Amino acid sequence: MNTIKSLFNIEYPIVQGGMIWASGWRLASAVSNAGGLGLIGAGSMYPNVLREHIQKCKEATSKPFGVNVPMLYPNLEEIIQIIIEEGVKIVFTSAGNPKTYTKHLKDQGITVVHVVSSLKFALKAQDAGVDAIVAEGFEAGGHNGRDETTTLALIPMVKEKIHIPLIAAGGIATGAAMYAVMALGANGVQVGSRFVASDEASSHMDFKKMVVDAKEGDTQLTLKELAPVRMLKNKFYQDVAELYTQGPSVEDLKNLLGRARAKRGMFEGDLEEGELEIGQVSGLIHDIKPAAEIIQDMISEFKNTKNKMDQLAI
Incomplete structure (x- = not known):
């Protein structure tokens, strides 16, 4: 058994x-x-x-x-x-x-x-x-x-x-x-x-559709200084990547992340500014x-x- x-x-x-x-x-x-x-x-x-x-x-x-x-x-x-x-x-x-x-x-x-x-x-x-x-x-x-x-x-x-x-x-x-x-x-x-x-x-239908459309390499692990998170590469992810080029402090990262970023993306369907958490297997x-x-x-x-x-x- x-x-x-x-x-x-x-x-x-x-x-x-x-x-x-x-x-x-x-x-x-x-x-x-x-x-x-x-x-x-x-x-x-x-x-x-x-x-x-x-x-x-x-x-x-x-x-x-x-x-x-x-x-x-x-x-x-x-x-x-x-x-x-x-x-x-x-x-x-x-x-x-x-x-x-x-x-x-x-x-x-x-x-x-x-x-x-x-x-x-x-x-x-x-x-x-x-x-x-x-x-x-x-x-x-x-x-x-x-x-x-x-x-x-x-x-x-x-x-x-x-x-x-x-x-x-x-x-x-x-x-x-x-x-x-x-x-x-x-x-x-x-x-x-x-x-x-x-x-x-x-989760929001627009997020579901973005998961279905995802290809290999469309997710990335980031924000290790806060809590490592894997997400789809969207505008918010690119904003995070851009901030990393400036040698940000933990406080800088927290300020960019703000509050309710995951809810905004995955539940409310904001595919640009939301945090879109999904695994590599989305491909x-x-x-x-x-x-x-x-x-x-x-x-x-x-x-x-x-x-x-x-x-x-x-």
Whole structure:
């Protein structure tokens, strides 16, 4: 039995990324209903909005779903309390110390998974008592690791040293990629960018279309002095690149970034001045389709790839 399927009681070992401005209750419930694990992205929600999304997700699916909680956001204590009050059974934490809430959540009967970008932090998460780890390579969109370790290198390094279930993330949008990382030791996958270009994602349609139109090289990791983030190259990105030629201070970068830049781009559809977070794998995403179809396509391709590999003579 696949450990991720049994841990979450799901049909397929596919977890939807809890992405800001994309992962509302519609996407989470659609993924869960299709046999994966849907996640509500709490990072872009005020506490009362998160509660509403959890309640609507419970109405929309009888299957397991979870909440992704970036630990660098304000109102963290209130968010955790709402998750407990609403009876959410699965929480993914990221961007912070896993020791902060892991024991508290597990004492409430909640399964806890922590997202990391390096072996060092994977071991810290395991020591904190999490039930599984997501190891995310630097191909991934949004906030990223400083070490720039790719998924292909990260997964076997983490697998070699941990004894709890491992979920691979970063650059995975196809069944063939899913097969590849599971061959390297992952027990399942977390998929972000591919689900941005889904019917149910709450991101703006203009942003979805820009993701579909993206080609190789259209994303870049930048703003390392603040928090490394991978985004599409638009006017805002070019403004950042221009500022770097002037040897900016951290304060200069913060002033340019301002507030609500990601919301402006991904949710409101400002493709020039917004921060458009997406992964390198956007170059392989060519259409917008229902989440259920995305999952079925991945599973079908996974099985076809497995058959090809079984027949490959070496």
